[in-house]
Amino acid sequence: MTIIVASYITLIGLILGSFYNVVALRMPAGESLLRPPSHCPSCNSRLKSRDLVPVLSYMLNRGKCRYCGNRISPIYVLGEAATGLLFLWIYLQFGLTGKGIIGYILVSLAVIVTMTDLKYMLIPDKVLLFFLPLFFILVLIFPEGSLVSHLLGAVSGGGILLLLALFGGMGLGDVKLMTILGFVLGFPNVILAFLIACLLGTIVGGALLITGRIRRKQHIPFGPWLAIGALLAFAYGSDLIGSYLALIG
Numbered sequence: 001m002t003i004i005v006a007s008y009i010t011l012i013g014l015i016l017g018s019f020y021n022v023v024a025l026r027m028p029a030g031e032s033l034l035r036p037p038s039h040c041p042s043c044n045s046r047l048k049s050r051d052l053v054p055v056l057s058y059m060l061n062r063g064k065c066r067y068c069g070n071r072i073s074p075i076y077v078l079g080e081a082a083t084g085l086l087f088l089w090i091y092l093q094f095g096l097t098g099k100g101i102i103g104y105i106l107v108s109l110a111v112i113v114t115m116t117d118l119k120y121m122l123i124p125d126k127v128l129l130f131f132l133p134l135f136f137i138l139v140l141i142f143p144e145g146s147l148v149s150h151l152l153g154a155v156s157g158g159g160i161l162l163l164l165a166l167f168g169g170m171g172l173g174d175v176k177l178m179t180i181l182g183f184v185l186g187f188p189n190v191i192l193a194f195l196i197a198c199l200l201g202t203i204v205g206g207a208l209l210i211t212g213r214i215r216r217k218q219h220i221p222f223g224p225w226l227a228i229g230a231l232l233a234f235a236y237g238s239d240l241i242g243s244y245l246a247l248i249g
């Protein structure tokens with residue numbers, strides 16, 4: 001039974017991931033999500049349903065457009081696969097519980113902002129405004145700990161990033177994103193998410209700098225790291241903080 005449900009959840013993740021691709025690519029450019037229908041960016045051929053099966057179409061066509069043969073950016077298939085796998089991960093961790101439901105929505109936000117921040121270097125307000133009321137209602141229904149902890153998470157998460165933004169180096173989109181993530185994660189999980197994001201950003205940014213793939217002054221998007229930090233803190237934060245406190249206590 002679990003395997004069947006897990007497969008369904010993964011499939012839903014793959015299909016939603018395909019939709020999140022569209023949202024992430026079109027929304028920052030101010031384009032409609034429905035029109036025009038999906039088309040190849042090189043030859044403009046309208047894609048048929050057999051071209052739109054998540055992951056599978058890409059693999060069967062070997063990463064090329066079926067009409068003009070031009071290569072299709074792997075970012076689409078990565079977004080689909082990531083959403084499917086992360087949905088499966090949330091299901092295996094939390095199943096169909098309240099925390100699980102918040103988890104699926106958190107994954108959705110994480111995937112969309114990662115893609116918009118990588119592609120356009122921004123996190124659209126429209127995306128945040130869509131997720132904010134969802135999280136607000138879900139956290140009220142399924143709070144983890146006290147509501148004060150969630151509010152404190154929002155204030156401290158947003159506050160830290162606002163301070164960083166005032167000194168430059170952080171966009172206002174990151175501040176707004178972290179306020180929402182902080183509300184979902186609560187305090188002190190939000191701090192853990194921030195530390196993980198800084199650690200990953202420093203390691204990967206440093207590696208890119210050393211290998212010469214980026215220049216010193218080049219802006220690196222922080223949204224993806226915040227998204228990954230938030231997902232890890234969401235799933236493992238209480239355990240990690242618990243064992244840390246046990247270690248120093």
Ligand SMILES: [Zn+2]
Nearest residue numbers: 040043065068
């Ligand atoms: Zn084409």
